[in-house]
Every structure is written in structure tokens, then in C-alpha cells.
Amino acid sequence: MSDDTTTETTVDPVKLDLSHVEATPGSPKPTSILTVDNVRRRFGGMTAVDVDHLEVEAKAITALIGPNGAGKTTFFNLLTGFDVPDQGSWTFEGHSLGGKPAAKVARAGMVRTFQLTKALSRLTVMDNMRLAARNHPGENMFASLVPPLWRRREVEVTDKASEILERFNLLAKADDFAGSLSGGQRKLLEMARALMTDPTMIMLDEPMAGVNPALVQSLLGHIQALRDEGMTVLFVEHDMHAVRHVSDWVVVMAEGRIVAEGPPESVMNDQAVIDAYLGAHHDTDLGDDSLLDPAILARLEEEEKKR
Amino acid sequence: MDFLRILEQALGELIAPTTAAYALAAIGLNLHFGYTGLLNMGQAGFMLLGAYGFAISTIAGAPFFVALLVAIIAGALFALLLGIPTLKLRGDYLAIVTISAAEIIRMVGRSTVFNEQTGGSSGLTGNSFKETFLGLSPLPDGRSAIGPLEYLNNGSDSWWVRIVAWSVVLIAVLLVWLLTRSPWGRVLKGIREDEDAVRSLGKNVYAYKMQALILGGVAGSVAGVLFVLPRAVQPDSMGRSMTFFIWTILLLGGAATVWGPVIGSMIFFSVYMLLRAGMRSALPDAVSSAQIEQIGGMLVGITLMCLVIFRPQGIFGDKKELSFNVR
Numbered sequence: 057m058s059d060d061t062t063t064e065t066t067v068d069p070v071k072l073d074l075s076h077v078e079a080t081p082g083s084p085k086p087t088s089i090l091t092v093d094n095v096r097r098r099f100g101g102m103t104a105v106d107v108d109h110l111e112v113e114a115k116a117i118t119a120l121i122g123p124n125g126a127g128k129t130t131f132f133n134l135l136t137g138f139d140v141p142d143q144g145s146w147t148f149e150g151h152s153l154g155g156k157p158a159a160k161v162a163r164a165g166m167v168r169t170f171q172l173t174k175a176l177s178r179l180t181v182m183d184n185m186r187l188a189a190r191n192h193p194g195e196n197m198f199a200s201l202v203p204p205l206w207r208r209r210e211v212e213v214t215d216k217a218s219e220i221l222e223r224f225n226l227l228a229k230a231d232d233f234a235g236s237l238s239g240g241q242r243k244l245l246e247m248a249r250a251l252m253t254d255p256t257m258i259m260l261d262e263p264m265a266g267v268n269p270a271l272v273q274s275l276l277g278h279i280q281a282l283r284d285e286g287m288t289v290l291f292v293e294h295d296m297h298a299v300r301h302v303s304d305w306v307v308v309m310a311e312g313r314i315v316a317e318g319p320p321e322s323v324m325n326d327q328a329v330i331d332a333y334l335g336a337h338h339d340t341d342l343g344d345d346s347l348l349d350p351a352i353l354a355r356l357e358e359e360e361k362k363r
Numbered sequence: 364m365d366f367l368r369i370l371e372q373a374l375g376e377l378i379a380p381t382t383a384a385y386a387l388a389a390i391g392l393n394l395h396f397g398y399t400g401l402l403n404m405g406q407a408g409f410m411l412l413g414a415y416g417f418a419i420s421t422i423a424g425a426p427f428f429v430a431l432l433v434a435i436i437a438g439a440l441f442a443l444l445l446g447i448p449t450l451k452l453r454g455d456y457l458a459i460v461t462i463s464a465a466e467i468i469r470m471v472g473r474s475t476v477f478n479e480q481t482g483g484s485s486g487l488t489g490n491s492f493k494e495t496f497l498g499l500s501p502l503p504d505g506r507s508a509i510g511p512l513e514y515l516n517n518g519s520d521s522w523w524v525r526i527v528a529w530s531v532v533l534i535a536v537l538l539v540w541l542l543t544r545s546p547w548g549r550v551l552k553g554i555r556e557d558e559d560a561v562r563s564l565g566k567n568v569y570a571y572k573m574q575a576l577i578l579g580g581v582a583g584s585v586a587g588v589l590f591v592l593p594r595a596v597q598p599d600s601m602g603r604s605m606t607f608f609i610w611t612i613l614l615l616g617g618a619a620t621v622w623g624p625v626i627g628s629m630i631f632f633s634v635y636m637l638l639r640a641g642m643r644s645a646l647p648d649a650v651s652s653a654q655i656e657q658i659g660g661m662l663v664g665i666t667l668m669c670l671v672i673f674r675p676q677g678i679f680g681d682k683k684e685l686s687f688n689v690r
Contacts, residue, residue, distance in 0.1 A: 138559065162565035174560035176553050186546070187553045188564045194546030195566070197574050201541050210546065253564055 070116045070283075074305055079318030079326075082109035089114035089257060089288050090135070090166075095144030097130055097312075104130045105141070106312040112257075117279060117289040119299040119320070122309035123333055128292045129171060131309065132261055136168045137161040149256065163190070165256035171265060171292075173242040177235030181226060184234050184245060185217035186210070188252035217252060224248045224278065240271040247278060258282060260291035264298050276302045296324070308332060369640040371511050376632040378512070380520075383528035384410075384590035385632070389612045389624030390535045391582030397618035398543055399575040400555030402458035405445075406583050407605035408465025411598060412437045413584025414591040415472060418492040419480050427495040431588060438584025441468075442577040450572045465606065472598040487596040489519055496592060497523070519593045528589045532625060535582055540621045542578075551575055552619075604660065611667045617677025626678065635659060 073086045088111035097105040105127040112118050120128050133139035135146065137158035145154040148166055156164070176184050192213065193199045194206030221227040224244045229237060234245060243263055250258055263279070264272050272295070279302055282289055293299050299306060299320060306323045308316040310332035316323055323329060376382055388406050395401040416437035420430040445464055449457045471477065473484040481487065500523040502516040515521045542548050550571050553561040558568045587601070608631070616627025639659045643652060650658070670677070 136563070138562075158559075158562040159565050159567050162563055167565070168563050170560070170563070174557045174563075176556035176560060178556055179549070179552055183549055183552075187549050187561070190565065192546050195550055197542070197547050197578075200545030200547035201538070203541075203545070206546060249564065 068304075070113065070304055074113060074116065074319065077113075077305075079316070079322065081314045081317055083111070083317065085111040085113040087114045088112060090146065090148050090290070092135070092146040093144060095131070095134060095141050095146065097127075097134055097139065097141045103312050105134060107131065107144070107314055110307065110314055112288065112290055113305060114288050115283065115286055116304040117283050117291070117302055118305045118307060119303035120290060120292045120307050120309060121294070121296070121299055122315075125311075126309040126332070127312040128309050129261060130312075132168065132259060132292060135161075136166060136259060138168075162253065162255075165254075166259065167250045167253050167255035167257070168259040169243075169246045169250055169261055169263065171261040173239070173246050175234040175237060175242040175245055177233060179234055180231055181221070181234050181237070181245060182214070182217060182230040184249055185221060185252050186213050188249045189213040189216070190253055213252075220248045220251050225274075240267045243267055243271075243275065244278075247275075251282075255287065257288040257290065260289065262292050262294065264293055264295050272298060300324070365644060369637065369644060372640050373633040373637040375512055376636045377629045378525055378529065379632065380524045380528045380589060380593045382628050382632045383525070383532050384586045385609060385612055386532050386586075386625045386628035387528075387535055387589060388583050388586035388609045389616070389628055390532070390539055391579035391586065392609055392613050393618060393620075393624050394539065394542075394551075394575050394579035394582065396613065397620070397623075398548060398551045398555060399572060400454060400558075401450075401572060401576060401579075402454050403461045403576070403579065404458045404606060405461030405463075405465030406609045407601050407603065408461065408468045409438050409441060409580045409583030410587030410590055410605065411465070411468050411472060411596075411601040412441050413587030414596045414601065415481060416584065417588045418487045418591060418596045421492040421495055422487070425495075427499060430492075430495065431585070434584045434588050435581050438581045438587075439577050441584075442580030443573070446573045446576045450569055450576065462603070462606070466603070469598045469602055481598070482596070484599065486598060489591070489593075489595045492596075493519065493592065496527075524592050528592070531585065531589060536621060536625060543621065547571075555619075607667065608663065611663055611670070614667065614670045614675070614677055617680035620677070620679040623677055623679045630678070635663070638662060 077083055077085055090110075090112040092107055092110040094109075095105060095107045096103065120131070122128050130139065134141045134144075135153075137153070137156050137160065140155065145152060147153065148161075148164060151164065153161055153164060153166070162168075176187070179187065189209075192206065192209055194203075194210060199205045218227060218230070221230055224247070226237075226241065226244060226248060229241070234242070237245060243266075247258075247260070247263065260279070263275055267275060276298055279289055279291070283304075291303075303320050306318060306320045307314055308323060308326070308329050310328075315328040315332050316326045318326065388410055391409070392403060392406050395403040395406075413434040416434035417430045420433040421427070425433065441464070445457070445460055449460045472481045473486075475483050477483075497517055500517045500521075502521075502523050505516050506513060507516055507522055514525070517523050543551070550561065550566055553566075554568055554571055558572075562568050590601070612627040612631045613624055614627075615631055616623030616625065639655050642650065642655050642658065
């Protein structure tokens with residue numbers, strides 16, 4: 057690192073930028089890489105996603121949290137082209153990505169992983185990695201018949217894959233079938249594979265789900281390393297401890313909407329977040345006799361409806 | 364007991380043109396199912412279309428290679444037509460569409476509407492389209508024998524047909540070997556495992572599936588040409604049971620292996636012959652020859668079931684590779 061001499065005086069520039077951002081839903085960011093406007097997705101009568109405006113800061117780690125069924129994964133699927141919204145638009149690095157198929161979104165530099173890991177089981181770990189490389193002439197049907205046309209690129213890709221696998225402690229497994237890896241190793245492989253595409257933004261859908269605590273630490277380290285290399289990370293997570301530990305900014309979704317955003321230290325104390333997670337009347341004692349009063353009950357019901 | 368003659372017949376099946384035709388069709392199906400995970404249940408339809416394309420254009424006066432090209436284009440167009448609506452849907456739909464499309468081809472072929480071109484249910488006789496192919500033969504007339512196998516040099520059931528058919532199969536094996544060890548083949552295998560994962564890495568999954576469908580379909584239509592060279596074009600001999608034979612061959616040899624379809628076809632037909640000829644000579648009074656055909660067909664069905672249940676990786680497949688396929 058060249059800026060070693062100035063470490064004691066510098067504050068993380070991303071943190072600094074974000075410290076000026078207002079902690080309200082849809083607040084503008086100084087350098088937004090992903091800007092979402094009026095995205096709606098309905099499943100029959102149920103509105104799964106209803107996001108008016110959201111900006112994601114570039115080169116920062118943004119966590120997307122919210123209770124089960126808040127629409128986080130659906131929102132992810134919409135942004136990455138795996139689902140089509142009923143309306144709405146969004147831009148990534150200034151280019152509109154709305155309605156683009158998933159492969160094009162990935163080629164634009166926004167690469168995702170999945171909640172249920174999708175390791176390609178009957179391919180080796182190394183082939184999983186090589187498959188993700190971009191601009192491989194050997195992936196053309198006709199060129200593939202003439203190995204001299206693509207052998208050089210294959211060597212480059214293999215070298216790069218070895219480097220990334222080394223970093224994720226998977227190099228020893230390179231020649232094993234991906235199906236033989238443990239759940240945690242598959243999460244690592246999926247993240248490593250996404251890196252093979254040289255993404256500008258990486259979208260992780262619950263990277264810590266079903267991973268043992270020791271591996272969680274290492275996964276968090278990898279996520280931070282991605283940010284330090286200049287990548288933007290947006291991740292969905294349930295593990296609040298992990299979120300607080302690693303993220304620069306937190307966006308909270310509930311019932312399809314964005315109900316709060318802010319720095320991780322303060323957002324958890326936001327009334328809207330507490331309501332979203334625990335219900336607005338979580339401290340109301342159900343044994344309270346006053347609930348028997350129809351007037352009070354009606355008032356509470358009215359409040360619930362308004363939310 | 365003419366035990367030797369039965370063995371000889373089984374040996375002959377190893378190199379029979381029909382065995383080669385089925386091997387090539389299974390190679391095409393292997394590209395679909397073994398490498399890309401596409402469930403094509405209508406490979407016989409591709410074969411019938413190739414046979415019609417070749418025979419009808421030859422009868423219309425086309426030279427051999429033009430007629431072959433017509434068969435290839437027919438197979439490619441059929442694949443394109445089936446793929447456009449179905450490749451975006453889940454895999455099972457392709458199975459339903461292909462099996463019905465193959466039946467449609469057969470029904471249209473045997474209907475009286477196109478009697479003039481297809482000959483209806485009686486089909487097209489071999490002599491009407493074989494001349495151009497036999498005319499290409501450099502072999503002198505006469506008979507030749509290699510070991511116990513003796514055939515005419517030229518003609519329907521000849522060495523010339525065998526040489527051409529197996530050369531085509533070898534070329535197809537070479538192509539599949541080159542394709543599947545390349546990065547292109549790696550993408551296909553990735554799609555077989557999980558197409559959403561491949562999509563998320565920026566690959567145009569639809570285009571790859573289409574390429575695989577067309578390539579395998581063309582292999583099927585050329586196999587159809589090989590299949591009819593020693594006989595007539597008979598729509599009813601190229602129906603669903605043909606598709607199931609091809610599946611049995613593929614699963615016997617081992618899906619997603621380069622040599623599996625070829626060895627599978629050789630074993631399938633020689634054992635099939637051994638069984639039928641064996642039954643015919645062992646129980647000549649107990650069962651009629653028509654019944655023997657039917658018993659043979661039943662045994663094929665039982666073999667297919669046993670394979671899928673007990674040895675899904677086939678003869679050449681890697682058991683380890685298959686054991687991860689638990690989803």
C-alpha cells in the first residue's frame with residue numbers, strides 16, 4: 057500500500073463520504089453506482105417489492121436487511137435480471153439496466169451469487185472457475201474446435217483462477233468435483249467464481265447462511281477485501297452481528313418497501329426498523345385488560361392498517 | 364445346434380450399418396442430454412426428417428452431397444423450430460414438445476396428403492434413392508470376406524455402406540471429443556448442472572442450448588440417412604420405439620462420455636441379435652418369430668429400466684461424477 061505513511065490521519069474515504077449522507081429512506085449518495093427508481097413487483101394481489109428510490113454508494117459495502125418475506129431476494133432478482141418488474145427503472149454506472157436479461161447484467165459488471173449455492177456439482181472446482189472467465193475465444197462453437205485459437209487464453213484463465221482459489225483456500229481442492237465440497241466451501245467457491253468475471257459490483261444473497269461460525273469470520277474478511285480492492289458490495293443478510301461488523305451502510309426493507317437506511321451503528325435503533333422486525337406493538341401486553349376495550353382495540357388496528 | 368451361426372450373426376451386428384446409424388443418433392442425443400441436459404424425446408423425428416430430406420431430394424434429381432445437405436438443413440431447421448419456443452422454458456417441456464413433434468413428422472409422412480413425395484405409409488423404396496450413393500463407391504464389384512463376415516462390396520447391405528457409415532461415426536466422435544473438452548463444452552456442462560448459475564456469470568444460455576440442440580439434431584438427421592441407405596424409408600419403422608432404443612443405447616454406454624454411444628450401440632445390437640436368434644433356435648416350436656420380436660422389445664424396455672435404476676452412469680460413466688446429482 058502506498059498510503060501507509062498517512063494511515064493515522066486518513067479516515068476511510070467511503071465512510072467519510074457516507075457520514076454526510078442523511079439517514080432517510082431514498083437519500084442521495086455522493087457517488088451512486090446503482091440508482092433505482094419506482095420499482096414494483098406484484099405476485100397476484102401481493103406487492104413483493106415497492107421501492108420508490110434507492111441509491112447505492114460506489115466502493116462501499118451496503119447491507120440489505122429486513123425480516124423474512126420483506127422482498128429482499130425478489131429485489132435482488134429484479135436488479136440482476138432474474139425476474140422482471142411490473143414497472144420501474146434503474147441505472148448502473150449511468151447505463152440503464154431495466155429489462156436487460158441476466159447474462160447482460162452480469163456482463164455489465166454486476167455479478168450475483170445465490171442464497172442456495174449453485175456450485176456446478178459435476179464440474180471440477182477449477183472448471184467452475186474457468187467457466188466464469190470473460191472473453192474466452194474457446195467458448196465459441198467453431199473456435200472451440202481449433203485449440204490453438206484459445207489455448208493461450210485458457211492458460212491465462214487458469215493462472216488467474218489458481219490465484220483466486222489460493223486466496224479462498226480452495227486451491228488444494230481444484231481438481232475435485234465441486235459437488236464434493238462442504239456447504240461453506242461452496243459459498244466460498246461461488247464468491248471466488250464471481251470474482252473471475254472481474255465485476256465492478258458484486259451482489260451476495262445471504263453469503264453467511266448455513267455457514268459455521270469459524271467460516272463466517274473468513275467470509276467477512278473476504279467481503280471486506282473485495283471493498284478494499286475497489287469493488288462495490290451489496291449483500292442480503294440475516295446475521296445482524298455480521299452486518300454490523302462489515303457494512304458501511306445498511307438499507308432496511310419491510311413488506312417490499314425501504315423503511316430505513318443509515319450507518320450500521322445507528323440504523324438498528326431506528327423506530328421503523330424495530331417496528332419492522334418486532335411489530336409496532338411488540339411491547340403491548342396481550343394480557344392487558346385495556347385491550348378488551350373495543351375503542352382501544354379499534355385504535356390499535358387502525359394504526360396497524362396505516363403502516 | 365447352429366450355435367456358431369448365432370454368434371456370427373451377433374458379430375455381424377457389431378459392424379452393421381444400422382448399428383452405426385443408431386450410434387450416430389445416440390451421439391447427437393448425447394450432446395443434447397449428456398452434455399447440455401436437454402431432454403430430447405424425439406430423436407427418431409430428426410432421423411426420419413433427415414431420411415425424407417435425403418430420399419426426396421435424391422428422387423427429385425439432386426446429386427448425393429446436395430441431398431445430404433438437404434438432410435442436414437432439415438435437421439437444423441427442425442431443431443431451431445423446436446428450440447425457439449421451448450428452450451426458454453423448463454427442461455421437461457422440451458421432452459413433451461420433441462416427442463409430439465417427432466410423431467407429427469411421422470404422421471404427416473405416412474398420411475396420404477403428401478403421397479406423391481413421401482409414398483404415404485408404404486414409404487419410399489430403397490432403389491429409388493440409392494443410386495447416387497452407390498455410384499460413389501470406388502470398390503470393385505464382387506464379394507469380400509473378413510474372417511467369418513462376408514458381404515457384397517457394393518449394394519444395400521454391403522461393405523461400402525459399412526465403410527461410409529462407420530467413417531461418419533468416427534468423424535462425429537472426433538468432433539464431440541474436440542467440442543466437449545473445449546471451453547465451449549464446459550459451458551454446456553455448466554448449463555446441464557445449473558443454467559441460472561451460468562447465466563449469472565454472463566453467458567447467453569439460450570444461444571448455447573440452441574447450438575447444442577441444432578448440432579445434436581443434425582447428427583440425428585445424418586443418422587437417419589445412414590439408417591435408410593441399406594433399406595427403404597418407412598415412417599412406421601422410425602417412431603417412438605426408435606427413440607427409446609437410442610436412449611437405451613446412450614444410457615447403456617454412458618451419457619456424457621465420448622465413446623459411450625458407439626460402444627453402447629454395438630453391445631445393444633449384438634446382444635439383441637443374440638437374444639432373438641437364440642430364442643428362435645432354442646424355442647422354435649414354443650414361440651413364433653413375430654412373438655420373438657415382441658419379447659425382444661419387452662426385454663429392451665426392462666433393460667432400460669434396470670439401467671436407470673442400477674447403473675445410471677452406464678458402462679463408461681464415472682460413478683463419482685454421477686453421485687452428486689442429488690437435487
